[in-house]
Amino acid sequence: MMPVPLLSKEQIARLPERAREVVEYRKSGLSLNHIQGCPIDCAYCIRHTYGLWDQRRPRALMTDADAAAELVNHRYFQPHITPVQLFNRATEPFLPKVRPHTFAVLEDLDARGLTNHVLVITRHQLKPYDIDRLNQLRHLKVTLLFTYSGIDDEQIEPYPSHVAAESLKLMSAPARRRYRTILYWRPLVPGLNDTDAHLAVARSLSKHADATVFTGLFYRDEIAEYYRANGLPEPYDDTARRKIVPETLEERVLQTFAGATNLFRKTSCAVSYVHGLPDYNGHYGIRELCDICPLSQLKLCADAHRVPSAEDVRQAASVLPEADALKVVRISQRAAVVCGLETEQPRYFLQHALGFQVHDVDHPHHANRHGRADIGWKDTTAS
Numbered sequence: 001m002m003p004v005p006l007l008s009k010e011q012i013a014r015l016p017e018r019a020r021e022v023v024e025y026r027k028s029g030l031s032l033n034h035i036q037g038c039p040i041d042c043a044y045c046i047r048h049t050y051g052l053w054d055q056r057r058p059r060a061l062m063t064d065a066d067a068a069a070e071l072v073n074h075r076y077f078q079p080h081i082t083p084v085q086l087f088n089r090a091t092e093p094f095l096p097k098v099r100p101h102t103f104a105v106l107e108d109l110d111a112r113g114l115t116n117h118v119l120v121i122t123r124h125q126l127k128p129y130d131i132d133r134l135n136q137l138r139h140l141k142v143t144l145l146f147t148y149s150g151i152d153d154e155q156i157e158p159y160p161s162h163v164a165a166e167s168l169k170l171m172s173a174p175a176r177r178r179y180r181t182i183l184y185w186r187p188l189v190p191g192l193n194d195t196d197a198h199l200a201v202a203r204s205l206s207k208h209a210d211a212t213v214f215t216g217l218f219y220r221d222e223i224a225e226y227y228r229a230n231g232l233p234e235p236y237d238d239t240a241r242r243k244i245v246p247e248t249l250e251e252r253v254l255q256t257f258a259g260a261t262n263l264f265r266k267t268s269c270a271v272s273y274v275h276g277l278p279d280y281n282g283h284y285g286i287r288e289l290c291d292i293c294p295l296s297q298l299k300l301c302a303d304a305h306r307v308p309s310a311e312d313v314r315q316a317a318s319v320l321p322e323a324d325a326l327k328v329v330r331i332s333q334r335a336a337v338v339c340g341l342e343t344e345q346p347r348y349f350l351q352h353a354l355g356f357q358v359h360d361v362d363h364p365h366h367a368n369r370h371g372r373a374d375i376g377w378k379d380t381t382a383s
């Protein structure tokens with residue numbers, strides 16, 4: 001029997017269109033989301049943007065076996081290459097009812113001998129049992145990312161941050177383990193969780209993790225509406241502040257972490273680092289990103305950095321029907337700039353296939369913003 005109820009075809013047909021898309025490319029990897037629904041209710045949850053906010057009870061759109069098969073047979077999936085994210089869009093992978101599904105999918109993929117990265121993002125309580133079960137995986141490169149913000153406003157984060165902190169400590173403690181741990185320090189919101197005391201606590205927590213990523217808030221229109229409708233203090237209402245604060249906040253974060261050699265701005269950089277591999281998103285060309293990276297990692301990324309030719313980009317895109325209209329606008333040391341792609345998903349596919357940044361000409365990246373939006377942290381996610 002499935003721990004989580006399986007929806008009927010009719011129920012699935014009534015879901016919002018994007019919620020029905022069980023495999024979807026997102027910045028840090030190909031994301032599998034056949035279970036949707038979460039009672040944790042973080043006010044800034046991405047579920048808002050999929051029309052799933054009201055879905056608090058996890059439900060399955062298909063069995064785990066069917067979901068794993070759909071993932072590995074997806075046109076975007078490349079064995080051993082494509083980074084995978086499990087349940088990062090619509091549920092929490094270690095909710096008691098969801099946990100058996102998380103392990104079922106991991107074990108299914110592992111039994112296929114796949115060595116892909118698998119990112120599992122959680123804020124839930126983990127148990128010693130989870131250590132043992134994860135340690136039985138033989139092939140996958142599993143990274144647990146513990147979402148921790150230090151926000152103590154229960155209206156914004158009803159689920160207390162200290163749970164994720166304890167889980168991080170528990171899962172990082174074994175001297176021998178097959179998975180890696182990351183302190184996923186986010187969302188950093190000016191005025192909410194950026195006092196010196198907050199920064200110091202995060203620094204001390206980071207000492208338990210294999211690496212730390214810091215990033216801002218994914219603050220889309222739907223989420224802003226939720227803040228307003230619920231009378232929550234909106235993090236961004238002053239244009240001047242929007243422009244200034246993130247930069248100074250970043251400086252303070254770097255100062256607090258002075259001397260640390262495992263702090264990263266990008267999820268993919270941290271995930272690659274903890275497995276001793278070059279960044280799978282090819283950020284090395286964006287030189288200003290690498291100024292906080294340890295020398296050994298810089299060398300790994302430098303050695304792996306290959307600027308593709310326009311023909312290489314076209315060749316990689318040739319397997320995707322939706323990339324028929326792709327044109328390579330220019331290629332530099334930093335990125336291949338393309339046009340003609342209607343959605344972002346094929347771009348992420350190309351990025352991972354080439355191990356090199358691929359940007360859309362309509363969404364230019366600006367130096368020193370590291371892919372962040374022009375306005376402060378708005379629309380910021382780590383990639």
Ligand code: SF4
Nearest residue numbers: 269283284290293301
């Ligand atoms: S060297 Fe640059 S690209 Fe490589 S992991 Fe470090 S920050 Fe990322």
